[in-house]
Amino acid sequence: MHEIRVGFEDILKKQLELAGKNYELLSTHGVKAFNVMGAIGSGKTTVILRLAEALRRRGLRAGAVAGDVAGDDDYRRFRQAGLPAANINTGDDCHLDAHRVHHILEELPLDEIDILFIENVGNLVCPADFPLGTEMDIVVISVTEGGDMVRKHPKIFAQTDVMVINKVDLAEVVGVDPQRLVADYRTVNPHGIAILTDAKIGRGIEELLSALGI
Amino acid sequence: MHEYSLALSLLESLRARLAEDPVRGRVKKVHLRQGELLVLSREALREAWSLVTEGTELAGSELAIETVPVRVRCLACGYGGDAKYLAAEGWHVRVPVLSCPRCDARVEIVEGRDLAVVALTVEERVETG
Numbered sequence: 001m002h003e004i005r006v007g008f009e010d011i012l013k014k015q016l017e018l019a020g021k022n023y024e025l026l027s028t029h030g031v032k033a034f035n036v037m038g039a040i041g042s043g044k045t046t047v048i049l050r051l052a053e054a055l056r057r058r059g060l061r062a063g064a065v066a067g068d069v070a071g072d073d074d075y076r077r078f079r080q081a082g083l084p085a086a087n088i089n090t091g092d093d094c095h096l097d098a099h100r101v102h103h104i105l106e107e108l109p110l111d112e113i114d115i116l117f118i119e120n121v122g123n124l125v126c127p128a129d130f131p132l133g134t135e136m137d138i139v140v141i142s143v144t145e146g147g148d149m150v151r152k153h154p155k156i157f158a159q160t161d162v163m164v165i166n167k168v169d170l171a172e173v174v175g176v177d178p179q180r181l182v183a184d185y186r187t188v189n190p191h192g193i194a195i196l197t198d199a200k201i202g203r204g205i206e207e208l209l210s211a212l213g214i
Numbered sequence: 215m216h217e218y219s220l221a222l223s224l225l226e227s228l229r230a231r232l233a234e235d236p237v238r239g240r241v242k243k244v245h246l247r248q249g250e251l252l253v254l255s256r257e258a259l260r261e262a263w264s265l266v267t268e269g270t271e272l273a274g275s276e277l278a279i280e281t282v283p284v285r286v287r288c289l290a291c292g293y294g295g296d297a298k299y300l301a302a303e304g305w306h307v308r309v310p311v312l313s314c315p316r317c318d319a320r321v322e323i324v325e326g327r328d329l330a331v332v333a334l335t336v337e338e339r340v341e342t343g
């Protein structure tokens with residue numbers, strides 16, 4: 001037996017290059033894109049719809065990509081709200097990747113969009129490992145998932161610039177203190193920004209827009 | 215779980231390499247490096263590997279996976295090197311913190327999400343006759 005060294009080639013490098021291409025394409029069309037990650041049901045779609053309304057009031061046009069394992073329910077919600085939108089079904093895959101996003105960008109009227117929200121597959125484990133070519137990453141959690149979400153999934157929070165704690169209207173009912181989640185987030189990500197929202201009525205959405213640099 | 219598609223990408227990249235630069239003998243072990251940030255179930259990757267290699271020249275080969283630490287770069291003070299890790303009590307996993315170990319400014323990740331083949335263990339063919 002003998003060992004042969006081979007020059008190492010990162011198999012994820014192709015994805016990184018594609019992410020760079022996506023970023024360039026988006027920039028060419030003057031689009032700022034955001035990767036919206038988070039658990040299933042935390043309120044990603046609702047938050048995006050609220051952000052789109054707030055942007056409209058400022059004269060900015062939002063667009064959305066719905067990423068889901070199956071189905072087109074979120075896509076329909078975006079369309080119903082009047083947003084240019086596209087749907088990605090990943091089948092068995094648990095995350096969006098730059099290649100899939102690259103193809104979906106071809107379907108969108110990029111010149112009619114100022115801000116694009118890409119809703120990732122509901123999952124707190126792996127999506128942060130796959131850059132899409134967006135301006136910034138956001139992770140949306142809600143108090144109903146419990147007070148220890150950050151401790152359970154520290155890696156995604158350590159890497160994500162903005163954390164949204166949604167459904168704060170239910171905090172008391174479920175007995176979760178949002179400030180504890182904020183404190184945990186600060187521990188793993190001293191430079192991150194935490195925003196508390198009640199997306200049902202739109203509370204915290206303006207603060208979130210500022211956090212996104214809009 | 216995305217281990218199956220990672221296994222397929224690994225196989226594709228390795229076979230392309232072997233076609234260009236063949237080894238004499240059977241590949242027994244494929245040595246991988248895995249960036250610490252990359253979320254991966256090794257068990258699932260090994261299972262996927264044995265499935266995707268079936269019927270190929272890599273059938274029966276084993277994966278040996280080594281974790282490589284996160285490396286960061288600080289744009290504020292110029293630091294480049296290992297990341298700082300979470301030291302607080304009650305955190306069960308090693309978590310790299312994206313703050314500069316020297317000046318506490320936000321740092322960029324330079325390395326830590328990659329997955330790559332670094333070496334092969336090959337069983338040489340025994341010459342007969």
Ligand SMILES: Nc1nc2c(ncn2[C@@H]2O[C@H](COP(=O)(O)OP(=O)(O)O)[C@@H](O)[C@H]2O)c(=O)[nH]1
Nearest residue numbers: 040041042043044045046166167197198199200
């Ligand atoms: N009470 C409350 N419910 C919310 C809030 N945001 C979203 N929801 C509800 O939570 C459910 C899941 O929201 P959705 O946006 O589809 O979550 P997603 O799976 O992350 O996209 C829906 O029934 C929403 O109406 C909130 O801030 N407060």
Ligand SMILES: [Mg+2]
Nearest residue numbers: 044045074119
């Ligand atoms: Mg949704």
Ligand SMILES: [Zn+2]
Nearest residue numbers: 094095126216
């Ligand atoms: Zn995944």
Ligand SMILES: [Zn+2]
Nearest residue numbers: 099100102103
């Ligand atoms: Zn393609």
Ligand SMILES: [Zn+2]
Nearest residue numbers: 288291314317
């Ligand atoms: Zn520094």
